[in-house]
Amino acid sequence: xxxxxxxxxxxxxxxxxxxxxxxxxxxxxxxxxxxxxxxxxxxxxxxxxxxxxxxxxxxxxxxxxxxxxxxxxxxxxxxxxxxxxxxxxxxxxxxxxxxxxxxxxxxxxxxxxxxxxxxxxxxxxxxxxxxxxxxxxxxxxxxxxxxxxxxxxxxxxxxxxxxxxxxxxxxxxxxxxxxxxxxxxxxxxxxxxxxxxxxxxxxxxxxxxxxxxxxxxxxxxxxxxxxxxxxxxxxxxxxxxxxxxxxxxxxxxxxxxxxxxxxxxxxxxxxxxxxxxxxxxxxxxxxxxxxxx
Amino acid sequence: xxxxxxxxxxxxxxxxxxxxxxxxxxxxxxxxxxxxxxxxxxxxxxxxxxxxxxxxxxxxxxxxxxxxxxxxxxxxxxxxxxxxxxxxxxxxxxxxxxxxxxxxxxxxxxxxxxxxxxxxxxxxxxxxxxxxxxxxxxxxxxxxxxxxxxxxxxxxxxxxxxxxxxxxxxxxxxxxxxxxxxxxxxxxxxxxxxxxxxxxxxxxxxxxxxxxxxxxxxxxxxxxxxxxxxxxxxxxxxxxxxxxxxxxxxxxxxxxxxxxxxxxxxxxxxxxxxxx
Numbered sequence: 298x299x300x301x302x303x304x305x306x307x308x309x310x311x312x313x314x315x316x317x318x319x320x321x322x323x324x325x326x327x328x329x330x331x332x333x334x335x336x337x338x339x340x341x342x343x344x345x346x347x348x349x350x351x352x353x354x355x356x357x358x359x360x361x362x363x364x365x366x367x368x369x370x371x372x373x374x375x376x377x378x379x380x381x382x383x384x385x386x387x388x389x390x391x392x393x394x395x396x397x398x399x400x401x402x403x404x405x406x407x408x409x410x411x412x413x414x415x416x417x418x419x420x421x422x423x424x425x426x427x428x429x430x431x432x433x434x435x436x437x438x439x440x441x442x443x444x445x446x447x448x449x450x451x452x453x454x455x456x457x458x459x460x461x462x463x464x465x466x467x468x469x470x471x472x473x474x475x476x477x478x479x480x481x482x483x484x485x486x487x488x489x490x491x492x493x494x495x496x497x498x499x500x501x502x503x504x505x506x507x508x509x510x511x512x513x514x515x516x517x518x519x520x521x522x523x524x525x526x527x528x529x530x531x532x533x534x535x536x537x538x539x540x541x542x543x544x545x546x547x548x549x550x551x552x553x554x555x556x557x558x559x560x561x562x563x564x565x566x567x568x569x570x571x572x573x574x575x576x577x578x579x580x581x582x583x584x585x586x587x588x589x590x
Numbered sequence: 591x592x593x594x595x596x597x598x599x600x601x602x603x604x605x606x607x608x609x610x611x612x613x614x615x616x617x618x619x620x621x622x623x624x625x626x627x628x629x630x631x632x633x634x635x636x637x638x639x640x641x642x643x644x645x646x647x648x649x650x651x652x653x654x655x656x657x658x659x660x661x662x663x664x665x666x667x668x669x670x671x672x673x674x675x676x677x678x679x680x681x682x683x684x685x686x687x688x689x690x691x692x693x694x695x696x697x698x699x700x701x702x703x704x705x706x707x708x709x710x711x712x713x714x715x716x717x718x719x720x721x722x723x724x725x726x727x728x729x730x731x732x733x734x735x736x737x738x739x740x741x742x743x744x745x746x747x748x749x750x751x752x753x754x755x756x757x758x759x760x761x762x763x764x765x766x767x768x769x770x771x772x773x774x775x776x777x778x779x780x781x782x783x784x785x786x787x788x789x790x791x792x793x794x795x796x797x798x799x800x801x802x803x804x805x806x807x808x809x810x811x812x813x814x815x816x817x818x819x820x821x822x823x824x825x826x827x828x829x830x831x832x833x834x835x836x837x838x839x840x841x842x843x844x845x846x847x848x849x850x851x852x853x854x855x856x857x858x859x860x861x862x863x864x865x866x
Contacts, residue, residue, distance in 0.1 A: 313684075320699075414799045524706070562713075
């Protein structure tokens with residue numbers, strides 16, 4: 298590259314300017330603002346007071362924080378593998394379909410396209426103790442004599458949230474994995490069958506290893522998503538019963554909504570730090586540069 | 591060949607199970623919305639068909655459902671179009687110019703798209719209050735543009751990179767400026783891709799919940815997801831019939847769009863999520 302172009306380069310950056318303005322004004326500055334706010338006592342109608350790290354110290358002594366952190370970790374540990382397995386099964390099935398392909402693919406996409414707050418409302422009705430679909434089906438098959446109190450017990454609420462969330466997110470994983478599956482040359486499978494391998498062996502020896510990079514991407518992406526889960530829980534349980542399903546986002550929201558911006562910001566900064574660490578990992582692992590040339 | 595037959599049956603069974611899981615909540619929503627009594631699954635009640643829930647949701651002004659729907663469509667529509675236009679300018683620069691650090695921009699956009707909303711919304715609330723924008727379209731449109739930008743940038747950069755560079759070169763030879771090359775050459779060629787990106791951005795903004803929950807307070811700006819999440823009966827009971835009818839009215843267009851543009855949505859999502 299020669300010198301004459303350098304002025305050109307500077308002008309080229311102007312093309313990025315509108316993009317940068319939006320991101321800086323409405324995402325970056327708010328994040329920095331939250332960091333600054335977390336150093337203050339900042340409650341509506343009260344005087345702002347500089348505290349340095351007092352909020353963080355209180356946070357680490359706050360049993361509510363540990364409860365929501367524990368919930369969020371447990372939620373990630375249960376829901377992400379569950380969604381991954383579901384998504385993998387869906388992707389393998391979709392990859393085999395020849396007839397009605399467009400319609401079936403679209404049907405799998407529908408849960409992803411419906412706003413989660415709206416579908417969560419339907420799940421709330423499905424989980425209804427007296428007349429919900431879940432208890433109706435379970436008693437129909439004769440699995441349970443007694444109806445299950447889905448949203449009113451700790452375990453029930455946890456399972457309810459995991460299932461409703463998996464329903465919403467499995468399609469996304471399916472799409473990512475499907476793209477990976479379709480990148481596997483068909484003749485590899487044919488060759489393995491000629492060599493006498495059955496489906497399971499072929500899956501283990503060919504499909505899974507070749508799919509691994511895509512699985513890693515899906516896994517990390519979902520982990521970050523699960524870490525910040527909000528909509529489904531807000532609608533289904535509101536964080537209850539007794540705080541049992543309070544995710545970190547719900548925990549922070551509860552302070553914001555009561556006008557405590559200092560403490561709410563402290564929670565969100567901690568959540569941000571964890572999510573940011575994971576996203577750096579994600580970016581590194583996805584080796585995104587390869588796709589761009 | 592018997593093995594083939596077993597395989598076909600297994601796949602068919604699997605597909606049926608998969609479809610039931612994916613569609614059951616949606617069907618339950620529709621069926622309940624058409625029922626006079628939302629408790630029809632309990633032994634004491636029975637199912638009676640009615641359109642009452644739909645007419646109440648659409649015509650009862652006190653429910654404000656139509657207001658929520660209008661707000662959602664305006665806010666998401668404006669944000670999607672503005673976001674995709676902004677992203678195409680940036681994507682053009684990244685796909686075509688020799689910009690030092692352009693990979694860093696993409697890297698950064700990806701990281702930004704993973705920020706938890708809760709760490710943004712507290713300050714946004716203060717900022718919007720200060721601007722006097724709380725409970726107005728502005729309070730949602732600006733953050734939504736920023737929210738759909740990373741995804742749009744990724745998808746568009748990937749599409750633009752695939753357009754042959756000879757097209758630009760011919761236009762430059764004819765004396766076009768770079769902005770003209772973008773608007774006269776790249777954008778027309780990539781129009782299907784741009785439109786599908788607009789659709790994706792629209793779905794993203796339309797689904798957004800937390801910003802809308804915190805930055806709006808009533809039907810003047812509240813969006814559909816928040817409106818439906820907060821639907822309450824007058825006496826504390828949950829008006830399931832109304833909620834399911836409102837949900838059905840909202841999701842049906844989304845479902846139809848998904849069926850029509852299924853291929854494009856999948857292509858866009860794949861580009862956005864798994865490059866490389």
